[in-house]
Amino acid sequence: xxxxxxxxxxxxxxxxxxxxxxxAELGRYSIRGFGAFRNxxxxxxxxxxxxxxxxxxxxxxxxxxxxxxxxxxxxxxxxLELSVPITVAGMSFGALSxxxxxxxxxxxxxxxxxxxxxxxxxxxxxxxxxxxxxYQCLPSRYGFSPADLKKADAxxxxxxxxxxxxxxxxxxxxxxxxxxxGMRTLPEGVDQRSPCRxxxxxxxxxxxxxxxELREATDWEIPIYVKLGATRVTDDVKLAVKAGADVxxxxxxxxxxxxxxxxxQDHVGIPTLPAIVLAVEALKDMDMLGExxxxxxxxxxxxxxxxxxxxxxxxxxxxxTATLVAMxxxxxxxxxxxxxxxxxxxxxxxxxxxxxxxxxxxxxxxLMARLDVDQATTHVANYLQTLVMExxxxxxxxxxxxxxNLEREDLVALTLEASAMAxxxxxxxxxVVGQNPL
Amino acid sequence: xxxxxxxTSVLSLDCAQLTTRELNQRLKALATEGIPAVRILNPEGRxxxxxxxxxxxQVTIEGSIGYYCGGLADGPTLEILGSSGWSLGENLMxxxxxxxxxxxxxxxxxxxxxxxxxxxxxxxxxxxxLKGATLVVLGNVSYSAAFMMQAGRLIxxxxxxxxxxxxxxxxxxxxxGELTSLGADACETxxxxxxxxxxxxxxxxxxxxPHSRSFKKIVCAGELYxxxxxxxxxxxxxx
Ligand SMILES: Cc1cc2nc3c(=O)[nH]c(=O)nc-3n(C[C@H](O)[C@H](O)[C@H](O)COP(=O)(O)O)c2cc1C
Ligand code: SF4
Numbered sequence: 001x002x003x004x005x006x007x008x009x010x011x012x013x014x015x016x017x018x019x020x021x022x023x024a025e026l027g028r029y030s031i032r033g034f035g036a037f038r039n040x041x042x043x044x045x046x047x048x049x050x051x052x053x054x055x056x057x058x059x060x061x062x063x064x065x066x067x068x069x070x071x072x073x074x075x076x077x078x079x080l081e082l083s084v085p086i087t088v089a090g091m092s093f094g095a096l097s098x099x100x101x102x103x104x105x106x107x108x109x110x111x112x113x114x115x116x117x118x119x120x121x122x123x124x125x126x127x128x129x130x131x132x133x134x135y136q137c138l139p140s141r142y143g144f145s146p147a148d149l150k151k152a153d154a155x156x157x158x159x160x161x162x163x164x165x166x167x168x169x170x171x172x173x174x175x176x177x178x179x180x181x182g183m184r185t186l187p188e189g190v191d192q193r194s195p196c197r198x199x200x201x202x203x204x205x206x207x208x209x210x211x212x213e214l215r216e217a218t219d220w221e222i223p224i225y226v227k228l229g230a231t232r233v234t235d236d237v238k239l240a241v242k243a244g245a246d247v248x249x250x251x252x253x254x255x256x257x258x259x260x261x262x263x264x265q266d267h268v269g270i271p272t273l274p275a276i277v278l279a280v281e282a283l284k285d286m287d288m289l290g291e292x293x294x295x296x297x298x299x300x301x302x303x304x305x306x307x308x309x310x311x312x313x314x315x316x317x318x319x320x321t322a323t324l325v326a327m328x329x330x331x332x333x334x335x336x337x338x339x340x341x342x343x344x345x346x347x348x349x350x351x352x353x354x355x356x357x358x359x360x361x362x363x364x365x366x367l368m369a370r371l372d373v374d375q376a377t378t379h380v381a382n383y384l385q386t387l388v389m390e391x392x393x394x395x396x397x398x399x400x401x402x403x404x405n406l407e408r409e410d411l412v413a414l415t416l417e418a419s420a421m422a423x424x425x426x427x428x429x430x431x432v433v434g435q436n437p438l
Numbered sequence: 439x440x441x442x443x444x445x446t447s448v449l450s451l452d453c454a455q456l457t458t459r460e461l462n463q464r465l466k467a468l469a470t471e472g473i474p475a476v477r478i479l480n481p482e483g484r485x486x487x488x489x490x491x492x493x494x495x496q497v498t499i500e501g502s503i504g505y506y507c508g509g510l511a512d513g514p515t516l517e518i519l520g521s522s523g524w525s526l527g528e529n530l531m532x533x534x535x536x537x538x539x540x541x542x543x544x545x546x547x548x549x550x551x552x553x554x555x556x557x558x559x560x561x562x563x564x565x566x567x568l569k570g571a572t573l574v575v576l577g578n579v580s581y582s583a584a585f586m587m588q589a590g591r592l593i594x595x596x597x598x599x600x601x602x603x604x605x606x607x608x609x610x611x612x613x614x615g616e617l618t619s620l621g622a623d624a625c626e627t628x629x630x631x632x633x634x635x636x637x638x639x640x641x642x643x644x645x646x647x648p649h650s651r652s653f654k655k656i657v658c659a660g661e662l663y664x665x666x667x668x669x670x671x672x673x674x675x676x677x
Contacts, residue, residue: 028665141548141567144529146490146510173664185550185569185588186607190663193605195586199567200525200547206505209485213506213528216462217490 019262029263031170033351033361035163035256035299035321040271042254042299043308045418046411047427050397058396065392066402069316071293072154072223072246075215079223079246080132080154082316083112084388085403086306089251089297089320090136090156090227092118094171094180095258095351096324097368098125100360100376103327105129107380111388116156116318119169119194121183122148134225137214140169140194142184146217154247155214156225157207159240160196162255162272162298164264165229169194172259174354177363204239211244225249230275230298231268237282241292249318250279252298256321258361259352272298272309274421280313289313303390310391311406312422319384326383327376328358334370448498450477453484462489469493469514483523488516494533508535511552524561527554530571543580546573549590557644562599565592568609574640582621584611593640595651606658612637614651625659 008014022030051057058065072079088108093101095118106129108115114132117123121143127133135152137144149155160166171180171192181188201210211224226240227249237248252272257265270278276296283289296309297318309317321329332345337357341350351361359370395403398410412427413419419426420433430436451464461478465488468476475496481487485504488497491511499507502520512531521539530549540558547563549571556564559577565584578596587606597615604621611624612633620626633655637648 141529141569144548145550146492146512146529146531149490149510187660187663190607191665195567199563199586200506200509200528200544206524209505209524212458213486213489213509216458216486217510219463220459 029261031172031259031352032262032265032349033256033258033260034265034349036254036265037262037349038266040254041273041415041417041421042271043273043305045273045415046308046413046422046424048307048311048394048398048410049412050394050410051399055399057399058401060393060396063396064401065396066404067388067392069404071295071316072225073293074223074246074291075220075244076154076223076246077221078153080114080134082114082132084384085310085314085316085391086111086384086387087113087134087295087316087318088115088323089256089318090116090118090134090158091258091320091324092120092169092171093123093126094118094120094175094184094363095361097356097360097362097371098123099368099371099373100324100327101126102129103371103373103376103380104323105133106373106377107323107384108132110377110381111384113384114153119158119171120180121145122151123183127151136227138169138194139196139198140184141199142186142194149214149217152218152222154223154225155218156227156249157210157214157245158227159207159236160227160229160231160251161257162229162251162253162269163257164260165231165269166196167260167264167268168196170259170261170352172352172354175363180363204243207240207243215244223247225295227251229253229255229268230270230272230278233270233275233278234282237279238286241283241286241288245292247293247295248279248283249295249297250275251318252276252296254299255297256324257351271421272296272300273312273418276309276312276314277422283313303387303392304394306387307391307394307403307406308411310395310403311408311410313408315404323380323383324360326380327360328371328379329356329360331358334358448475448477449473450479452479453482453487454480458484458486461487462491465491465495465497469495481520485523488514502539508533511535513552521558526556527552527571530554540577541575545575546571549573555644559596564594565590565611568592572640574644576641576644576646578615581618584609584624585621587611591636591640593637595641595646595648603656603658605662608658611656612653613656614648614653617654617656620656623659623662624656627655627657629653629655 069082069085109131115130116134132153134154138158173189223246225247226245230252252275253269293315295316296314334357356362359367411424478499481501483504489509491514496515499518504523509528513533516535518537525544527535528547530552532552534553536555541556541560543561545564546554548567550569553572555574560575560579562580564579565573568587568590570589572591574593581599587609592611595614598613600618601621603624
């Protein structure tokens, strides 16, 4: 056979060519789900220095390693007490099916943690399924009601999301069926675009008053989180703390989404790794470390990711995409339906279409029937438990009797970038890039 | 501080002697007890008064009030004998809020139900993201009123500033005075007999005969309901 040499432009890559031609045909930007595609410095670029002769490990199957996590201790009378440092992130009913929301709630309850509503309001079935439910207050305020507020275990004011800090929500018409439209007070089938700014406040001074309003409405009982997409993390964290947040939820650029302009997902915000470090430093600067808790999200997949986030100073992590994957997103079943979407298992990012082959990111009853709620619940719970066990095993190996005792000193970096961003030494050296001389 | 002034049998709460927390706790307790009416003295621009208040209690605020007055409330009747700060009646579910003076920005933001009446003028973004409530402004409104409105009714007896009804989804807007400009996807439609009846119902109680003005009705054209290439210029230039 004739051997041909195919040259690929590093500027006009096949992806760039496809993107240009898609815009040319559509006449608009591409919208997709799943979060950033590009490679960024990530927690994978860090490794633990576990115990050997200089540190003593804890016995893996015998000695306790605490995982209890309390969020919202600053002002709330009823902070959220979680059994594990892993929570389920806000994903809207509308983006996700009712059954997927219920499975997430049940799974979170089984492992003793919280789940979160999303853009579109609180689903009664979700409230029932979730022992602890965080109620999002988003710019759109779809379905936001004081009655649901009183049923919430915490409030999360969404200022931004890692996949699109500075951008508003999108839900394409295929998913805006009668129920979703009813909950959101929208015309059925509309391509819903939601605002990026809150309707009733602008800027941190107003946010302080908004937070007081929500506290007054809930009698200062439940914690108030402020969720930020990671951009100018240092200032944003300080302003949110000053405005009175109990908990900062920080979503890095890897953070998932159900539908966002691709251009936002790959070109906006900073990765989760540097975001955690900046947030911890900002809290330290304000002497608020431990008083205001930090929850981080964006690309968390494994117990190692969890342990590293905690070692860098986070109090908990929050998971979106990975929980969907645990319940079957991108699983190699119904392959022909992935093909109809022009994709394949392991490559699907088509949540925006509403035609999710595995019945998770859809409002179509026939597709939804593909998701077995009991099995989805078990799988998500199993997965979350596995993450906890992995994080515990790393913590024990580092000699820690509590996962929260993991510390930066337990880590080194494998790349120059990660060393600079995490402020930990490059493996095999004493050199913290950007901090001390070589 | 709970006292019963000699000249009236209505209970009063004095902001000068109560924190916001105490004030709202008292108000909620009085509403729960079924007390019909209460006066709030010396409001002096206090924020977050009567937030999350439920039930049919009647509250008269004797002065000007700060942000979020009546926010997240469900059922009370509030009367403000002065002007109000930002986000008056934000996310109101039911009940009525009357402001005798002016209302600052974002009056009735995202309000789902009930009625907010401003006898003076309203600032920018009045009725933003309105979700079913009625907002009546006897005077003028500033820019971007009813931005992204979803349902409900905004009645402006005076003039409307630029970009009225920008990106609204549904609902209706009436303007009795000058209309500076319409926002993206808002359009004028014919005003019907039943609209005039509505206007009479909403305005006559405040001493204004709608027929003394040339009201226009604004609704959503629905041209931005779907992302389409042909709408490029609208998306590009949308305010
Ligand atoms: C399907 C889906 C829907 C989402 N909907 C919302 C939402 O309604 N509100 C919100 O604040 N974030 C939303 N997010 C973002 C998540 O809350 C979270 O920030 C993100 O998923 C974390 O990153 P990860 O997916 O890599 O774990 C959504 C994410 C996904 C995957
Ligand atoms: S499989 Fe479903 S949930 Fe997963 S990316 Fe595709 S559409 Fe989204």
